[in-house]
Amino acid sequence: MRTEENKLKETIIQKIDDLTDDMKALARAIHEKPETGYQEYEASRLLCGFLEKNGFKIKRNIAGMETAFIASYPERTSGPTIALLAEYDALTGMGHGCGHNLIGTASAGAAVGLSKVLSKLKGRVVVIGCPAEEAGIDNAGGKVRLLEKGYFENVDAAFIFHPFPMTTVGGETSCLIGLEFDFKGKSAHAAGNPWDGINALDGVLQTFNAINAIRQHIREDVRIHGIVTHGGDAPNIVPERAKARFFLRSSSRASLEEIIKKVKACARGASVATGTKLKIKTFCNLYDSMKTNAVLAGILETNLNEAGLHVEGRKKGKGSTDFGNVTRAVPGCELGIRLGKGIVPHSREFLEISNSDEGHRVMMLGARVMAMSAFDLLYCPDLLMRAKREFKAESR
Ligand SMILES: [Zn+2]
Known part of the structure; x- marks a missing residue:
């Protein structure tokens, strides 16, 4: 039936x-x-x-x-x-x-x-x-x-x-957030008067290096992965502007907040070290x-x-x-x-x-x-x- x-x-x-x-x-x-x-x-x-x-x-x-x-x-x-x-x-x-x-x-x-x-x-x-x-x-x-x-x-x-x-x-x-780091420097002739320039690309590169340095000290559930979205316009101009985008992921909201702080500190450090100006923005919504x-x-x-x-x-x-x-x-x-x-x-x-x-x-x-x-x-x-x-x- x-x-x-x-x-x-x-x-x-x-x-x-x-x-x-x-x-x-x-x-x-x-x-x-x-x-x-x-x-x-x-x-x-x-x-x-x-x-x-x-x-x-x-x-x-x-x-x-x-x-x-x-x-x-x-x-x-x-x-x-x-x-x-x-x-x-x-x-x-x-x-x-x-x-x-x-x-x-x-x-x-x-x-x-x-x-x-x-x-x-x-x-x-x-x-x-x-x-x-x-x-x-x-x-x-x-x-x-x-x-x-x-x-x-x-x-x-x-x-x-x-x-x-x-x-x-x-x-x-994982929880996820997307951060964009936007570095502003000063253009100059890359060979003629590089001493007058401020290299925004160095801000991005130092951010990657600093993040790589903290990898040993983060938990296994964390993922940090980024790309350079703008690295300058021509090799004979000191890059005036450079940008990178990163995804940060972790198993909980609380630990993600900690990682956000650490990664932002890496970018701020890079900005100080290179004399560039830095703007940080969150480019995608937080995925829980x-x-x-x-x-x-x-x-x-x-x-x-x-x-x-x-x-x-x-x-x-x-x-x-x-x-x-x-x-x-x-x-x-x-x-x-x-x-x-x-x-x-x-x-x-x-x-x-x-x-x-x-x-x-x-x-x-x-x-x-x-x-x-x-x-x-x-x-x-x-x-x-x-x-x-x-x-x-x-x-x-
Ligand atoms: Zn899918």
Whole structure:
């Protein structure tokens, strides 16, 4: 005998299967026109178009971001709201080497699948379109800005899917902040009268050296990595201006604050030593570490198993995501499904596989597992209550 629950689940799976061609085309189109953070106009338009065609009500251009959106089905409810998060930004200079074309599409497909049974349940599903997850650009962290503007206030639980080197539910990520050091010196002929110049590039180089000197004395969970973003204009001019950008990461907010102080001191020291003027700015939002909701993780794992997959290990990455901030505001859990063998995001190999049959297969599995998990939360209000209770207890 098929129970009502089984029938509804079959309806969702069938609908997601029916969407396969549309979803593949969507993922391919986003991959083939990579757009970096806050420039994801085409990706956002395609995802909104897909959701709108399937009956979702869309609000575009939200929280001060033209490429952010929220798509709801139904528009209002007296029941709970489950959010599936979409990312669709590409890496600067590399295209979709992090597979965000698969992430945005999986959430949109899962939400449409789930929407087919929502007339039988109390509650709604929203897809929140989150720009600029990759931290390399100015003001990165679209989710941080959506949180600040209250777009998660009515959300009861949030899921996101990411293709990864192994299959995981939840896990750990680092806190992250981006600092820019802008040195100003004085130009002069580099051979004719160098004694009249003040070399801004030396400010940058001394900053790197000073940071390298503190590496022995920082904890293992800390990562400091930077690039020179401007190093002068020509070798025959003493560089008047030079800039560097660094990411600082650590497992906790408190230890990140300590590292920020130390690294800023390195740059200030370099400025004194070289006689340059220094301006320090924070160029991307603070990404918090991820907090995994165990109840939601359990639901994801059950549905992974039902889809014939199993958890392969616990994510202990030193990477960062602004989904971390979401998990500190509402109960949330990230689903990772292994894509390929031994390949890691932000590589050429990952870029290729994100636009392959295998990438699409993993995306469809991600959509299915998220849709089933969101369904479970709406079908069994007790599960959602347990997830919320856990969240409250841990936030105390
Ligand atoms: Zn990513």
